[in-house]
Amino acid sequence: MIRVAEAEALCLALVKPSGAAEAVSLAQAAGRTLARAAVAQRAQPPFRSAAMDGYALRDAELAVGAVFSVIGESAAGHGWRGEVGPGQAVRIFTGAPVPEGADHVVIQEDVTREGDRITIQPNLGNGPNIRAAGGDFEAGFALDAGRALSPADLALLAAMNVAQVEVAPRPRVALLATGDELVMPGENPGPDQIIASNTFALKAMVDQAGGEGVILPIAPDRRDALEAAMAEAAQADIAVTIGGASVGDYDLVGQVGEALGMQRAFYKIAMRPGKPLIAGTLSGKPYLGLPGNPVSAVVTAHLFLLPMVRRWLGQAAVGPARMTARLGAAVGPTGPRTHYMRARLEDGIVTPFERQDSALLSVLAGANVLLERPLGDGPREAGEAVPVLLL
Ligand SMILES: Nc1nc2c(c(=O)[nH]1)N[C@H]1C(S)=C(S)[C@@H](COP(=O)(O)OP(=O)(O)OC[C@H]3O[C@@H](n4cnc5c(N)ncnc54)[C@H](O)[C@@H]3O)O[C@H]1N2
Ligand code: MOO
Numbered sequence: 333m334i335r336v337a338e339a340e341a342l343c344l345a346l347v348k349p350s351g352a353a354e355a356v357s358l359a360q361a362a363g364r365t366l367a368r369a370a371v372a373q374r375a376q377p378p379f380r381s382a383a384m385d386g387y388a389l390r391d392a393e394l395a396v397g398a399v400f401s402v403i404g405e406s407a408a409g410h411g412w413r414g415e416v417g418p419g420q421a422v423r424i425f426t427g428a429p430v431p432e433g434a435d436h437v438v439i440q441e442d443v444t445r446e447g448d449r450i451t452i453q454p455n456l457g458n459g460p461n462i463r464a465a466g467g468d469f470e471a472g473f474a475l476d477a478g479r480a481l482s483p484a485d486l487a488l489l490a491a492m493n494v495a496q497v498e499v500a501p502r503p504r505v506a507l508l509a510t511g512d513e514l515v516m517p518g519e520n521p522g523p524d525q526i527i528a529s530n531t532f533a534l535k536a537m538v539d540q541a542g543g544e545g546v547i548l549p550i551a552p553d554r555r556d557a558l559e560a561a562m563a564e565a566a567q568a569d570i571a572v573t574i575g576g577a578s579v580g581d582y583d584l585v586g587q588v589g590e591a592l593g594m595q596r597a598f599y600k601i602a603m604r605p606g607k608p609l610i611a612g613t614l615s616g617k618p619y620l621g622l623p624g625n626p627v628s629a630v631v632t633a634h635l636f637l638l639p640m641v642r643r644w645l646g647q648a649a650v651g652p653a654r655m656t657a658r659l660g661a662a663v664g665p666t667g668p669r670t671h672y673m674r675a676r677l678e679d680g681i682v683t684p685f686e687r688q689d690s691a692l693l694s695v696l697a698g699a700n701v702l703l704e705r706p707l708g709d710g711p712r713e714a715g716e717a718v719p720v721l722l723l
Pocket of ligand 2: 623
């Protein structure tokens with residue numbers, strides 16, 4: 333059995349960034365990964381702009397009781413093209429260009445106006461209420477390749493006047509559930525059957541990570557059928573089987589993989605859940621054989637499959653999001669496997685669930701983190717700092 337970190341490195345070594353690119357419009361770009369840098373076509377703001385509604389004038393002249401004559405108006409989208417001279421002010425609105433000569437916008441609450449004359453009132457605010465040209469970003473500012481685009485990134489790109497971005501294609505990830513006991517949700521299970529469940533979590537995870545999860549028809553525990561199904565899975569960019577990875581008489585995935593010429597990178601990891609994970613290449617494609625227990629499949633997908641998807645997309649940081657939390661309850665020592673305990677993180681305090689059986693989907697669904705307990709770790713007291721992985 334190899335350790336988790338080694339397994340992660342071996343899994344990542346199976347995947348090369350695709351390097352390909354396709355153009356998509358910003359409205360289609362959420363969650364996609366930049367394949368080429370996107371470069372600002374202009375500065376933002378492109379001109380000195382007013383941050384408040386008021387009057388643009390010369391800061392040096394500003395004093396309580398000072399009087400200015402209003403000589404023009406600058407509105408958003410319609411600037412005023414003159415120069416503000418001594419004793420002069422221009423009526424201005426938020427987002428409008430600040431005219432030449434002015435270096436302060438007095439908010440309108442701080443003046444009284446009679447006709448075209450304004451008088452500065454006591455308790456004047458600080459100002460200058462002007463946003464510098466390029467204060468957000470300059471022309472040429474870039475978002476680098478490998479960046480997964482957040483909603484805020486899309487607004488930033490729009491402001492950069494980038495209408496289309498070059499993104500990495502979404503890797504197709506084949507998800508092949510195996511086992512005679514499985515039927516799809518909505519079907520009529522026989523007396524000894526259950527519903528294929530973890531496939532749906534895996535598809536959602538892959539899709540959210542920027543891939544395209546493709547759920548294949550369930551493969552029965554028969555060599556010929558499994559061989560055909562696994563060969564089909566290997567048509568995708570990343571092939572995943574679920575179940576049949578262990579040592580039972582009907583756990584055929586490893587044997588069938590070998591018959592198909594699978595190059596194995598490793599089998600079995602010192603982790604719990606998820607020990608019987610298989611990794612390698614199948615028909616030259618990155619391949620993972622996830623354990624069938626629903627929680628085991630989801631945990632191993634977080635630790636190994638999603639990093640592979642992110643590597644394929646060309647992202648730099650590919651591992652699961654981690655943070656440190658304080659233990660909400662004492663925990664016992666771990667054994668020879670690193671334990672990923674389903675747990676709840678609230679206000680920085682992490683509390684593992686009592687029941688940790690890797691078949692319990694109701695517990696998994698209530699968890700928002702995995703508490704990582706390294707192998708060979710001693711007992712830990714409530715209040716100690718511990719690592720957690722965000723789900
Ligand atoms: N003698 C041993 N038995 C087992 C060992 C072992 O080391 N020695 N390892 C255990 C561990 S740990 C795990 S995890 C499981 C994994 O086994 P498999 O990958 O072969 O999975 P299956 O036997 O096919 O299924 C296990 C369990 O999960 C259910 N399952 C399978 N696929 C799905 C699916 N898509 N959706 C929902 N549920 C699924 C299946 O019905 C079984 O109940 O092996 C232990 N045994
Ligand atoms: O590792 Mo198994 O995944 O403990 O249930």
